[in-house]
């Protein structure tokens with residue numbers, strides 16, 4: 771979990787959380803006069819103390835969803851505190867990042883989920899190859915059951 775604190779005029783540039791990058795807000799939606807200028811494009815969510823906002827930034831096949839571009843508008847008055855918790859679809863560690871790039875014969879051949887044999891048996895390795903088998907950038911959840919190691 772990370773805690774962010776914004777003072778007046780401080781903001782967080784539009785970005786994706788699946789990789790750190792700055793980009794322009796593309797979508798256009800309704801304007802709310804009480805929001806700062808930056809909230810006139812895209813969806814805008816007003817801060818309510820104690821509320822949580824859940825954002826999905828991957829599609830069901832674990833590919834990045836570009837509609838998840840988001841940021842934090844300038845604080846107009848007072849201050850803003852926010853606690854951010856990232857929930858990863860699979861184990862995320864330097865070890866796994868290295869593993870995904872390593873030759874498959876060098877690393878332990880395992881499944882990350884008990885359901886993998888069942889999912890593989892019903893064709894999920896072919897239907898959801900990114901999530902199931904992985905890519906050079908994403909460590910597949912069912913590498914063993916998909917027979918890619």
Ligand SMILES: O=C(O)CCC(=O)C(=O)O
Nearest residue numbers: 774782787841842852854
């Ligand atoms: O402060 C916010 O409202 C957004 C924070 C955020 O997007 C992040 O921590 O990744």
Ligand SMILES: [Fe+2]
Nearest residue numbers: 785786787840
């Ligand atoms: Fe973010």
